[in-house]
Amino acid sequence: MDEGHPKEQPAEHRTRSWWGWGWCEEALPDAECAALGALLPGLPADPLPVPRVADLDLPVPAVTVPAPLAPLVTADPADRAAHALGKAYRDVVRALHRTPARVPDLVARPRSEQDVADLLDWAGRTGTAVIPYGGGSSVVGGVEYRGEAHPAVLSLDLTRMDQVLEVDRVSRAARVQGGVLGPHLERQLRPHGLTLRHFPQSFEFSTLGGWLATRAGGHYATLHTHVDDFTESLRVVTPIGVNSSWRLPGSGAGPSPDRLFLGSEGTLGVITEAWMRLQDRPVHKASAAVLFPSFEAAAEAVRVLAQSGLHPANCRLLDRGEAAFSGAAADGSTVLVLGFESAHTPVGGSLAAAVSLARDHGGRPAPEPAGARGAVDSWRAAFLRMPYQRDALARMSGIVETFETACTWDRLPALYEAVRAETAAAVKEVTGAEGLVNCRLTHVYPDGAAPYFTVIAAGRRGAELRMWDEVKAAAMEVLGRHRATVTHHHAVGRDHRPGYDRQRPEPFARALGAVKSALDPQGVLNPGVLLG
Ligand SMILES: Cc1cc2nc3c(=O)[nH]c(=O)nc-3n(C[C@H](O)[C@H](O)[C@H](O)COP(=O)(O)OP(=O)(O)OC[C@H]3O[C@@H](n4cnc5c(N)ncnc54)[C@H](O)[C@@H]3O)c2cc1C
Structure with missing residues (x-):
């Protein structure tokens, strides 16, 4: 299996969760939620119930579309609820507490480019906000409407255009x-x-x-x-x-x-x-894990590797907390997960060269798995299961969320220390207890790296959202101060606007605003994202 590439399973007989990640059938049952929650002291004994669309008090849609567009559009409550939010922790929490954002009035599923153009025309004429919607996996408030300025909201679901x-x-x-x-x-x-x-x-x-x-x-x-x-x-x-x-x-x-x-x-x-x-399609693949005594030593090895021209396809560096949490190493090691692949040439030599380079920087290859899962497999399995576990912990009122950034190598050690220390301090202050702040490097470049942080803490039922927002604000403040990007790949959406506004140069912001006015003169496309 590819890193991060789930094995395909037939979709028949499975139902997409409207409030949480993935398939309803894959969600953790109540007993497993409770067992997971028991690992964090101070959480309630029972999970929040799985929310039901029927319990939401959805307003009557504020608009209807003209007859020619009617076949493209639905006001079905389940559809509207499923399109109200993305899939961030704060989305899951809001759905669990039945306080979603403004639910779209209508969901449209165009079948052609002409359908899209017709829907945009209608939206422009009526001032209806249009939220383009793909899989709805945004983790930055990218697919929800916030605000009052538009009389109605249309979620534009593109998934029928799938060829x-x-x-x-x-x-x-x-x-x-x-x-x-x-x-x-x-x-x-x-x-x-x-x-x-x-x-x-x-x-x-x-x-x-x-x-x-x-x-x-x-x-x-x-x-x-x-x-x-x-x-x-x-x-x-x-x-x-x-x-x-x-x-x-x-x-x-x-x-x-x-x-x-x-x-x-x-x-x-x-x-x-x-x-x-x-x-x-690649046919040659090889992977290995290397253990390091410290994050600093490992990061230095990864820097040299990123500048070596070897170009591993996978080069995930898990700090000791992340390695322990994912089961990749239980002995306090920092773990480097390496993978090479090619459609044309064997990659064993490249892997050997990368491992040798890691050894030169204090790494030692992880033992080959004997029956039990090795570090590479453990990390991969945990990686794919994580979104379902996140939802389970959210049902227990745990706080569990990630954020990511990037900076140049010269600033990485200071950024890593500051983010961990200040985010951990914010967790303690907000929740009154210690939490976990783990890190992995997800992507590396010759001139820098993208650290990805995971925060896990005990929340207080009913106050989870406020608590997470305060922790996240503290973390974003550190990123801005260190001139590390507000996002390496999760996007800006609505949640990262303050950091994005701080990061982008003013002349560029004005130019983008002019582009927006030229292309979307009625201001109906995803208002509040990037601009406005
Ligand atoms: C568990 C989990 C894991 C994730 N892992 C990753 C990861 O590894 N890498 C990563 O980059 N991100 C990741 N994300 C974030 C998210 O999956 C990405 O942002 C993804 O690219 C969004 O795709 P989507 O089709 O779900 O878009 P949506 O969530 O539907 O939309 C995202 C944004 O794009 C706009 N949009 C969608 N489709 C179109 C279109 N056709 N035209 C114009 N605008 C459009 C929307 O309006 C919105 O602003 C993860 C999210 C979750 C919940």
């Missing part, structure tokens, strides 16, 4: 509709022997359009870390017309039109199609 329309085997690229979910995309590419090989942890429940709109990070830890790297051209429906860029392997013709829409988070247009660069 690979064309494959160019010669250039190794494909024209793909934006609403395709990860597994369905890979299923369509497999007969051609090709793969996009972009596997964010949310792969199973997120779409190509969502990845492009948020500049998602995949499982590649080096080189092709973001989906941007696989993007050849884009087709975007904006309120003033379709923006379609040429297919090019590279171009120096002025600022890139694709760069304008990559990361635009549904504020400038709806990504309906993209030509994506593909790869042959």
Whole structure:
């Protein structure tokens, strides 16, 4: 199995959770929630009940659409509730307490680019806010409406536009509709022997359009870390017309039109199609884990590795807390999970070279697994199960959430120490007890790394959201002070606006505002995200 790439299972007989991660059938039962909660002192003995749509007091939709659009639109309560929130911890908590954000009045499922254009036209005429929606896996408030300015809200669900329309085997690229979910995309590419090989942890429940709109990070830890790297051209429906860029392997013709829409988070247009660069499916794979006595020694090894030209596909560095939590090492070691892959050449030599380099910096290869799971498998299994466990702990009123950033190597040690210390202090102050603040490096570059932090603490029932918001604000303050990005790949959404506003240069902010006014003159596309 690929790192972060869940094994595909048939979707029949399974139901998507409207309030939590993934499939209802995969959620932890009450007894397992309670057992998990018992690991954190001070939590209640029983989980919050699984929320039911029937218990939500949904307002009557504030609008109806004209007859020609009616077949595209639903006001079904379950659909509306499922499209009200993303899948962050704070979304799950709000759903558990039956206090979701403003629920969209309608959910539309266009089947074609013309449908999208017609819906945007109608929204512009009526002032209806439009929230483009792919898999709804946003963890930054990207798919919820906050505010009062718009008389009605439409969630624009793209998942019916889910086809690979064309494959160019010669250039190794494909024209793909934006609403395709990860597994369905890979299923369509497999007969051609090709793969996009972009596997964010949310792969199973997120779409190509969502990845492009948020500049998602995949499982590649080096080189092709973001989906941007696989993007050849884009087709975007904006309120003033379709923006379609040429297919090019590279171009120096002025600022890139694709760069304008990559990361635009549904504020400038709806990504309906993209030509994506593909790869042959890898057949050579090798992985290993290396144990280090300290995070500092391991980070230095990873820096040298990132600058070596070896380009491991996987290069996850788990600090001692993260390694212990995931079961990758129980002895207090820091763990480096390494993986190489290629469609063309054996990779054993590259892995041996990387392990040798790690040894030079104080690492020792983890023992081969004998019957029990090795460090690599343990980490991978924990990685895939984590979102379900997060929901289980949320039901116990635990606080469990992640945030991520990036900075250059020269600043990494100070950033790592400051974030851990100040976030831990905030947890203690807010909850009155110690919590866990663990870290892993998810992506590494020759000039820096992307640390990804996990916070686990005991919350107080009914106050979980306020507690997490205070902890997160403290953590974001440290990032801003260290000039580390407010997000390496989770996007800006509504939650990261303060940090984003601080990070982006003022002339750029004004230019982006002008672009928004030009492309979306009625201001209906995802208001409050990035701008406004
Ligand atoms: C458990 C979990 C694990 C995650 N792991 C990763 C990870 O490994 N890497 C990573 O980068 N992110 C990760 N995320 C965050 C999230 O999955 C990504 O942001 C993802 O790219 C969102 O895709 P989506 O299709 O779900 O988009 P949505 O959540 O539906 O939308 C996200 C944003 O994109 C906009 N949008 C969606 N589709 C379109 C479109 N076609 N045109 C224009 N705008 C659009 C929306 O309006 C919104 O602003 C994770 C989230 C969860 C809950």
